[in-house]
Amino acid sequence: MEINLVIDKYHNDKAHSIRKALERMGLKISASRYEMTLFVGGDGTFANKSIEFDDRPVLFLSRNWNKPNGSVSYNAQANIDSKSLSMIVRAITTGDYKIERQPLLNAVYSGKRYSSLYDFFVERYATKEAMRYDITVREGKRSFRTYAISNGFIVTTPLGSTGYYSYPDVLNGVKQKRMEYGKIGLAHILPVRIRDFYGSKSAKPEIRRVFTDRAVISATIERDVGQIMFGTSSNKGIRIGAKKHIDFYVDKKNSLKMVLLNFKR
Numbered sequence: 203m204e205i206n207l208v209i210d211k212y213h214n215d216k217a218h219s220i221r222k223a224l225e226r227m228g229l230k231i232s233a234s235r236y237e238m239t240l241f242v243g244g245d246g247t248f249a250n251k252s253i254e255f256d257d258r259p260v261l262f263l264s265r266n267w268n269k270p271n272g273s274v275s276y277n278a279q280a281n282i283d284s285k286s287l288s289m290i291v292r293a294i295t296t297g298d299y300k301i302e303r304q305p306l307l308n309a310v311y312s313g314k315r316y317s318s319l320y321d322f323f324v325e326r327y328a329t330k331e332a333m334r335y336d337i338t339v340r341e342g343k344r345s346f347r348t349y350a351i352s353n354g355f356i357v358t359t360p361l362g363s364t365g366y367y368s369y370p371d372v373l374n375g376v377k378q379k380r381m382e383y384g385k386i387g388l389a390h391i392l393p394v395r396i397r398d399f400y401g402s403k404s405a406k407p408e409i410r411r412v413f414t415d416r417a418v419i420s421a422t423i424e425r426d427v428g429q430i431m432f433g434t435s436s437n438k439g440i441r442i443g444a445k446k447h448i449d450f451y452v453d454k455k456n457s458l459k460m461v462l463l464n465f466k467r
Contacts, residue, residue: 203295205229206236206258208251210243213265220282227291238294238461242282244275245365249320249433252458259301261294261461276364276378279463289465298464303457305415307359307386309431310449311442318433319458320362322450324421324442325354325391328428332394335424339388341417346400348411352393354429357419357450361460363387370409386415386452415452422447 207224209217220242221231239260241248248262264275265282280286293299306317316322326333332351339346358367363381367389371378381387389410390396396407413419423429423444430439431448442448 203229203238204232204236205294206233206239207231208239208241208243210241210247210251212244212247213242216242216265216282223287224291227288228295229291245277245320246274248275248277249318249362252319253306253317255458257459259459259461261290261299261463263290276380277361279461280465290463293463293465294461300462300464301459302383302462304361304460305359305452305454305457307357307362308451308453309357309433310451311431311440312446316431316434316440317453317456318362319359320433321356321358321365321367322431322433323354323356323366323391324423324429324431324448326427327430331425331427333423333427333429335421337388337419337421339411339413339417339419341413344400346398346405346411346413348388348390348399348407349395349397350390350393351395353391355391355421356387356389358387358389359415359452360385360387366391367410381412384415385412386417386419386450387412388419415454417451419450420447421450 239255241260242263262278263280263282264278280290304319309316309322333354334351337348356367360381360383364378367387368378398405398407426444429442431442432439434440
């Protein structure tokens, strides 16, 4: 079996040994002729690199990382270690896995479309003032509206929901849980005021809400606090102007073929 091996820069110290171990187990490594990509790294790099992969399946792997502030790989299927490596190779060579299509999340701003497999978040950047914004969510004939003053907001896919979107769980000591497949999430970042409405009826304010992935989320920043949208392949983010719309929606036509092993370690 031929594979494409991609290892992020934070794992370069193990790149040679991982490559040699895979080759000893009978895998051929090629950047052009391959059946599957094996990506080794953390969630952040995978989020940036994933939309660059073609239509061939991708298996996301990590390694044991003992540093408190080291890489986090919540969506990795297994660790690259001596105990798991042979199981990983056996699974992909015998077809002991399934493929789940992970749709892209699109953000449209000023006529340009940006895509992410994980999430987008818009945060204040240049001043100490909080962001003030208005967000409308439309699901068919239903509509939801929220007004908030906070550090910003997050829109996420299920794959990205164990990341920044789950910060309330981390603060409460609760283990992050992936959002249900076929959903889209919206969260405020450290809000000081929220006013929520379903249609014309007021609703109890909530930091996070979940909608179906048919929803279109439209956001407008009320005043300029130097806000930046992160989540694109550029780590520097995109400058977002006040009084301009940002639309978020799930694109099911474009997706990543993510390999799910029948074991997870």
